[in-house]
Amino acid sequence: MKSRVKTQPSASPASTRKSRRAHGGVTLQDVARLAGVSPITASRAINQPDVVSEDARERVQRAIRQTGYTPNLLAGSLASSRSRLVAVVVPTLTGPMFMETIQALTERLAEVGYQVIIGQSGYDNAREDELLNAIIGRRPDGIVLTGVAHSAKGRVRLAGAGIPVVETWDFIPTPIDMLVGFSHDSIGPEVAAFLRQRGCKRVAVLSADDERAVRRAKSFAAAAHALRITAGKTANSSCEWLPALTSLGVGRRGFAALFERLPKLDGVFCSSDVVAQGVLAEAQARGLRVPEDLAVVGFGDLAFAPDLHPPLTTVRVDANEMGRIAGDLILKRVAGESVKTRLVDVGFSIVERGSA
Amino acid sequence: MKSRVKTQPSASPASTRKSRRAHGGVTLQDVARLAGVSPITASRAINQPDVVSEDARERVQRAIRQTGYTPNLLAGSLASSRSRLVAVVVPTLTGPMFMETIQALTERLAEVGYQVIIGQSGYDNAREDELLNAIIGRRPDGIVLTGVAHSAKGRVRLAGAGIPVVETWDFIPTPIDMLVGFSHDSIGPEVAAFLRQRGCKRVAVLSADDERAVRRAKSFAAAAHALRITAGKTANSSCEWLPALTSLGVGRRGFAALFERLPKLDGVFCSSDVVAQGVLAEAQARGLRVPEDLAVVGFGDLAFAPDLHPPLTTVRVDANEMGRIAGDLILKRVAGESVKTRLVDVGFSIVERGSA
DNA sequence: CTGAAAGCGCTAACAA
């Protein structure tokens, strides 16, 4: 009582009626037919080679070569509910901060045939819902956020999607799912203590105004104030804010403004190495000696930091490792292994060089 | 004579046998049922809202809200042969050169609900086939290459996949499909002429050894030699090569080596602004005045270029526009419009600042 | 404007 005859697919006029096939694509069916096996055997020969006979495997491989077949991962993903896709959400591609993490993530995932799709959220929390929709719609096997999710709605949506989520570049006690990062709030106090130990009496912070940078800056200013080494009267007045997309020039002009305001300044914590580079340039232009007159500490330990003049003292975070671990966590989850440590603190360290 | 009864989907024990449904996902069926319409009407309410009645549209939207439905784009892509995915192949994510292009591409595509997947090819042409397989397997609606494809096999594979391809960041007369870029070979002569006009008598080039940088460098050295303004005796000896992943420090040490070898040097063309930054640093350390003793020209016009000391004279290419145009080209193709200009030369320009 | 039927190309489940 079969309704459709599937064998004998040779051009029977009756079956020619409806074909939605994309332009001449070779399908697994074609390969199987050519190899003289069933489609599922061909499928297994590709995806689980050790489960089919050597004979079958070779015939399938030959057929693949002959036809130039490329498996349709869309179809495979739909059938198996595994897309081998991981989505990464980043505020912006511009800026070197997250690049290393994405690079490491991409490489780790590529090892096992996974790919990365990217979504840009922007720093302004807008469109975020739309972006999440587009991402969840692809049914990725994992989602990596650079930074923690902001909106409550977004968090609920992510939590409810049944997709492993790794938040990175931050540390909070209750992530949506998993987390690999470090505490921005802990960095400020350590840098403040470091600068005091270096003999600074009047420090300030020059920071981008994106959320995480602000937390580093504020924790720094508060700690410095508690240590009574702020250049301004209050913690707040010892902060100078920069628009989120910083550059050398922005840092430079920002320091100029800061220095005009607090000329007795003898130490500055910058929200990034790029900003610090600007500070170094402006300090030099103003005849300030670093570190004698002014101690400078950056953040990020970017590639150029050791080569600046003087070499930049900075806060190092292991962007690479965060990406790799994020990939590991997701892959473990996908493999069904229970992840016992859902929170990974990769920490940070102050790299002492010449500038402070 | 129907073989399967599809109506009455209420829990009939017989139909419980096989369910491969992923964990409790809401499907379009569920939404349609709740809205009291057929699945196809629900589909249209989502994708072609103006083709259904206002009544139906609203009921579907309400059902979507109630259920938290997110369309499965995997299934949609498979059925429609349109994945709304564009793949971009980049040598490496590290390095700011291509980022702006990818950023612009991503933004342009996001406007129309497309997403970008990234593949890293590495500079060594290895694994390229594997990568192409992974990409083509996703059936993206377009592929953007940063740089032209290298291997003949890869070119054939791309050409045969029936997917719009845009090569970028280069200019060749016979691209696989479409191209938006500029001629690296034309840059060298222009920079050489520029430096001669600036009074340089003995110039050299400090370049990364990746393919496109090499072409800029060689065309520069050849032109300079023809103008009789090379620092070395030959065009070749006026080139200093750096490993492809450059940094400020690499540039700096590279210039030191170059200067040791050719101490009479009075002008240098760098393969990137980053390298140029290193040259500026090393020149300063050696007491060379820029531009009086040494003219320096960079490439890329990165964000920091105008803020260096002195401001960097550099070759500007519109990375942003390349990304936007690449997106436009693909979208046009996808829409079935014939693209008349398959080759777009965005050109380049020399931005004169203080360093040369 | 709406719907029934029939796949898109692949793999999970079950059986042999």
Add this chain to the structure above:
DNA sequence: TTGTTAGCGCTTTCAG
């Protein structure tokens, strides 16, 4: 080790 069957969730085709 191999095959049969029945979907995965959506959209196209064709017909109201």
